[in-house]
Amino acid sequence: MTIVDDYPAAFTAWENRRITRDHVEVIVKAGTVVPAEVRPAFEEAAIEICKRDIAVRVKEPLRALAERMHPRDFTQRHRDAAAGRCVRVLPGADGMSDLIATLPTVIAAGMLDRLTQMGQSVKDARAAGAAGTGEPGAATAGADPAGAAFGEAAAASSGQPEEPDTRTMDQLRADALADLVLAGAPAVDPTYGTDAPGPLGAIRARVQVVVTADTLTGTDHGPAGAVGTGLVDADTARELAGQTASWDRLFIDPITRTPVEIDTYRPTASMRRLLQARDQHCRFPGCRRAAIRCEIDHTIDHALGGHTHIYNLAHLCQRHHSMKQFTDWKVRQLGGGVLEWTSPGGRIYREDVPIPAVCFTPEPDPPPGARTGHPFDEPPPF
Known part of the structure; x- marks a missing residue:
C-alpha cells in the first residue's frame, strides 16, 4: 500500500520494467525522511538514478538525494534527532536480549571501530600465543578483554591449562562492549572533584x-x-x-502466585540509620557502648523466622550479642523499641529507648500580662 499510494511513479516504472522491485524498496526506504510535499520530485530523481545502476549501488546516492531535497537543513534536523538519543533493551529468546543504542552516526561508527580493534587485538594475541606454545587456538594470559564480565579469565594463575579462545569477532566485540559498559569509566566525568558520591567509574551495575x-x-x-x-x-x-552480599526472601501466595511479604537478612541503609538514631548505644541494660561500634541483632533469630524489621532489631555490642546467643539470657521486644531482658535466674530488666540529649523543646507559655519582647506584644501605639 505504501508503494501504490505514496510512490506511484516508482510503481509505474517497476511495471514498465525500467527498474526492479529491489530498486523500489531502496527508493521507499530512502524516502522515509522526505516530506510528502517534495516526495514526487524525489521520486522522479530517484528513478533516474536507479535506471543507471543496480539496487545495491544506489542506496547511498538515494540517501544523499533525500537529504539534499529535504526543505530543512540537515544540521538542524540532526540537532533535533540527537535529542532523542536513548538506550533500550528488547528481550529475546533463550535468555538473550538486544541492547539498542540510538546515537549520532559518528559516535556509533567510532564505537564499532574501537570494538573491532579490541577484538582484533585479542585475535592477534591468540595467534601469537598459539605460535609460542605450538598449540592451535591457544590464548595468552590476560589477552581476553571480557574475562571479568563472562568468567573467562585465564586459568594459568591457578595452575590449570587454559581453555582455547575460539570466540568469533562478533562475540569478541560483544564481550568487549559488556566489559566497557559494566567496568569502565566515562572519559568525561562531571562528578570528579566535586561533592558528588564519587566518580562515575565507581558506579556498579545492579540487576534484580x-x-x-x-x-x-x-x-x-x-x-x-x-x-x-x-x-x-x-x-x-x-x-x-x-x-x-544480600538476599530478599519472597513469600508467595500458593494460590494467586503473588508476593505477599518480603524479607531480607541484612538491614537496609535506611534501617541502619534509624536504628543508630533510636538505640544510640548497646541495648543491654547498663552497657553504653556506642551504636556505631555495635552489631545489629535480630531479637528473634532470622534463621528461626525472625523478620528484618525495626521491631525485631536492636544494637548489641559483640560481648552482649554473644551472651544473648550462647547463654540463658533472653530478650523480647515490647514495641516502640522497648526491650525486656530476662536473666538466667529469672530476673527481668526493662530497657527503654534512650532519650536524645539534644532535642527541640517547646518554650513555656508566658504568664498573663508578661511581655515577651516582641513589638506587637506592646500596647498601641507599639
Missing part, C-alpha cells in the same frame, strides 16, 4: 533477579527472571547468587 529455591539449589534447571527485562538461565542465576 528472582529465582526459585529449587533452581538455586540445583533441584531443577528452570530459568530465573531478571525483573523488567526477561529470563535468565539457571547457571548464570547461580553464579550471580554466589556473588551477592
Whole structure:
C-alpha cells in the first residue's frame, strides 16, 4: 500500500520494467525522511538514478538525494534527532536480549571501530600465543578483554591449562562492549572533584533477579527472571547468587502466585540509620557502648523466622550479642523499641529507648500580662 499510494511513479516504472522491485524498496526506504510535499520530485530523481545502476549501488546516492531535497537543513534536523538519543533493551529468546543504542552516526561508527580493534587485538594475541606454545587456538594470559564480565579469565594463575579462545569477532566485540559498559569509566566525568558520591567509574551495575529455591539449589534447571527485562538461565542465576552480599526472601501466595511479604537478612541503609538514631548505644541494660561500634541483632533469630524489621532489631555490642546467643539470657521486644531482658535466674530488666540529649523543646507559655519582647506584644501605639 505504501508503494501504490505514496510512490506511484516508482510503481509505474517497476511495471514498465525500467527498474526492479529491489530498486523500489531502496527508493521507499530512502524516502522515509522526505516530506510528502517534495516526495514526487524525489521520486522522479530517484528513478533516474536507479535506471543507471543496480539496487545495491544506489542506496547511498538515494540517501544523499533525500537529504539534499529535504526543505530543512540537515544540521538542524540532526540537532533535533540527537535529542532523542536513548538506550533500550528488547528481550529475546533463550535468555538473550538486544541492547539498542540510538546515537549520532559518528559516535556509533567510532564505537564499532574501537570494538573491532579490541577484538582484533585479542585475535592477534591468540595467534601469537598459539605460535609460542605450538598449540592451535591457544590464548595468552590476560589477552581476553571480557574475562571479568563472562568468567573467562585465564586459568594459568591457578595452575590449570587454559581453555582455547575460539570466540568469533562478533562475540569478541560483544564481550568487549559488556566489559566497557559494566567496568569502565566515562572519559568525561562531571562528578570528579566535586561533592558528588564519587566518580562515575565507581558506579556498579545492579540487576534484580528472582529465582526459585529449587533452581538455586540445583533441584531443577528452570530459568530465573531478571525483573523488567526477561529470563535468565539457571547457571548464570547461580553464579550471580554466589556473588551477592544480600538476599530478599519472597513469600508467595500458593494460590494467586503473588508476593505477599518480603524479607531480607541484612538491614537496609535506611534501617541502619534509624536504628543508630533510636538505640544510640548497646541495648543491654547498663552497657553504653556506642551504636556505631555495635552489631545489629535480630531479637528473634532470622534463621528461626525472625523478620528484618525495626521491631525485631536492636544494637548489641559483640560481648552482649554473644551472651544473648550462647547463654540463658533472653530478650523480647515490647514495641516502640522497648526491650525486656530476662536473666538466667529469672530476673527481668526493662530497657527503654534512650532519650536524645539534644532535642527541640517547646518554650513555656508566658504568664498573663508578661511581655515577651516582641513589638506587637506592646500596647498601641507599639
